[in-house]
Amino acid sequence: MISPPPLPLGRSLLLAGCTGLLIGAGQAPMGVWPATVTGLALFTWLVAGRRPGSAFAHGVLVGLAMNALTVSWVSVLGAWVGVALVVFLSLWWGLLALVVSRLVRLRFWPLLVPAAWVAMEFASGRIPFGGFSWTRLGFTVIDQPMSGWLGFVGVTGASYLVALVANALLFALLDRRRRVRVLAGTVAIFVVGGLLNLAPHAEPETKMTIAVVQPNVNREEHGTASYARSVTNNALSETVFALAEARTNGGPAPDFVLWPENATDVDPIDDPVTRRMVEVAALLAEVPIFVGAVMNGPEPDTRQTSSLWWDPLDGPGDIYHKRDLVPFGEWIPFRDVLLPRLPILKQIGRQSVPGEGPGVVAAPIAENPHLLVGTIICFELAYDDTSYDAVRGGGEVIVSQSNTNTYGGTFQPAQQLVINRVRAMETGREIVVSTLNALTGLVDTRGRVHGLTQEFDAAHRIVEVPLRFNVSLPVRIGSAPAWAALAITLGALAYALLRREPGAGSIARNNSPQGQPHDQH
Incomplete structure (x- = not known):
């Protein structure tokens, strides 16, 4: 297990802002999807092991940067509308950071953190007033091999896969013993997605x-x-x-x-x-x-x-x-x-x-x-x-x-x-x-x-x-995967809160040989 190096508060907050910009860079019209993957991995690394208040604050800062980059166009309705929307959406990111900071204590966090992303997108797309989910992770796959998954797992599944790839790469950096297997699985997601793009569509008669x-x-x-x-x-x-x-x-x-x-x-x-x-x-x-x-x-x-x-x-x-x-x-x-x-x-x-x-x-x-x-x-x-x-x-x-x-x-x-x-x-x-x-x-x-x-x-x-x-599989199953991700996230969060010690494979954050927690701010 590799512990992230300690960061002073100023650098930590600066990194949070940069992380938000990286995540947003995958959205149109930029379309730099590798930046989104990098930003998602940094997000998990940045909030791991933090106290609740600090995790929430860092998540909000990430969200402010990401949403200001991608959806500040709503300010044409009035500057106050743009500011209010960006700030409110960023609160969801703070909540997500708080959840992720607890989930990384669990053994299977690389699988659970992506579910939390899906759950956040699902909830923020409904609450309040019908929600606002214009910049989902699944929208970043359109011009890369993972787009082939869309016809089989929908945009909800694509969001999960984007977050899974990011967290798997982070896990590979932290765990040398399983690095090859994790990287092989990550490559497989892209390869299978590319092959699915080649699946033929039936020729219509009319x-x-x-x-x-x-x-x-x-x-x-x-x-x-x-x-x-x-x-x-x-x-x-x-x-x-x-x-x-x-x-x-x-x-x-x-x-x-x-x-x-x-x-x-x-x-x-x-x-x-x-x-x-x-x-x-x-x-x-x-x-x-x-x-x-x-x-x-x-x-x-x-x-x-x-x-x-x-x-x-x-x-x-x-x-x-x-x-x-x-x-x-x-x-x-x-x-x-x-x-x-x-x-x-x-x-x-x-x-x-x-x-x-x-x-x-x-x-x-x-x-x-x-x-x-x-x-x-x-x-x-x-x-x-x-x-x-x-x-x-x-x-x-x-x-x-x-x-x-x-x-x-x-x-x-x-x-x-x-x-x-x-x-x-x-x-x-x-x-x-x-x-x-x-x-x-x-x-x-x-x-x-x-x-x-x-x-x-x-x-x-x-x-x-x-x-x-034709009626594709995502259309048939509708929002069921999102509800499942929400249930899994809530269950895993409850389990993580009941545990006192981090499980194997979790991310620890130390700043001294004695292992005192770095996050004191």
């Missing part, structure tokens, strides 16, 4: 053609009187360009046109001007339009973010309302209490009301009157069960509709594209990505992006998409 529209809208117009009209007018204009291309290139005609989230920022059913623009677009296309719309909610002064099927002859049809809303972005928790005390919250606008049920709509087209389209609306991508429900509910074609306008020029659009790629690989389904002004295209089942648009461009793409009916 395909369909979709015209995908990226309207583009000036970010500075957001929230002004002209924004609601300009975004829908841009969608109509770009639809005309898409139709012109489709009718002159000799390829198949589109089966429907896909508009992104918030392509109409006013209810297209109730507002006559907006309704007329959608009707004109559908009549020109001569096929349905799948409209991302902001609609009036069920109560006064409320709204819903929706996906609405619009037929050129029959008008509005089936509809899905977004289930997972952004707290303090789309709705205000404790609105009656907070709004009078924090007037800045008025910029959020009307309170959004979540929908219910899976994101699957009846989408009849001429060639397939029973077609079902599964949709995932923007922030919902971060939620496993919501994303999986688009497949479980019978969606034969999966689309992702997003409003990236608010976060243009930040890390958010690149991170969202990576999550789309992860979802495509774990579900074994192509995903048609439609955004307002950033990174529209088609993601295939290997996670590759085709026809990617540029940010702040009005653009369109004509894509051929297979109709699939």
Whole structure:
């Protein structure tokens, strides 16, 4: 057993900040996944053997650095929103550090610490207000061999494997006797993942053609009187360009046109001007339009973010309302209490009301009157069960509709594209990505992006998409692995707290020949 050398408080805190930056470097748009693996190993080493208060403090500092690097883009909603989110998320990291500092006492800590990472991601993705899990470890595997595991263990399993590799490498440094076996097992994770990437997908019998529209809208117009009209007018204009291309290139005609989230920022059913623009677009296309719309909610002064099927002859049809809303972005928790005390919250606008049920709509087209389209609306991508429900509910074609306008020029659009790629690989389904002004295209089942648009461009793409009916293992088992990781972590933590002495294979932290604990701060 090798004990880490002692570190003065200043260096220890500096290392904590560097550790957070390393862990965050694996997220988009950086994508330096070896840095994440290194940072995870340092995290365990840094908090091992510390007293509870010190472990928690070091974990919070790691979290502050990591979250400030990766998700501070939310500050476009207001600096206070960004600060509050980063600080709150970092508390989860402090709790994780506290748990890890106890788990490393146990013999099988290299297997238990990764379970704690999964448990933390699971809990922070639910608590409070629906949670926020935009930077999970599993999202860092997309451009490396471990991505092959996504179709078999999902993003939850991928998070476990990333943390397992990191802690196995740390264990190999600490235990010379078992170093070769541990390193061989680590290499096997990458090799098997690479081989799984070669597993063939069944060739679909039927395909369909979709015209995908990226309207583009000036970010500075957001929230002004002209924004609601300009975004829908841009969608109509770009639809005309898409139709012109489709009718002159000799390829198949589109089966429907896909508009992104918030392509109409006013209810297209109730507002006559907006309704007329959608009707004109559908009549020109001569096929349905799948409209991302902001609609009036069920109560006064409320709204819903929706996906609405619009037929050129029959008008509005089936509809899905977004289930997972952004707290303090789309709705205000404790609105009656907070709004009078924090007037800045008025910029959020009307309170959004979540929908219910899976994101699957009846989408009849001429060639397939029973077609079902599964949709995932923007922030919902971060939620496993919501994303999986688009497949479980019978969606034969999966689309992702997003409003990236608010976060243009930040890390958010690149991170969202990576999550789309992860979802495509774990579900074994192509995903048609439609955004307002950033990174529209088609993601295939290997996670590759085709026809990617540029940010702040009005653009369109004509894509051929297979109709699939497969349901992958991650979709079938859903959140069961995350619940299992949470149960294992809680059980192991209880056992570790009942033990007085570190077990074999644990990490010890000494700073003197007498073995007095280093951590006194």
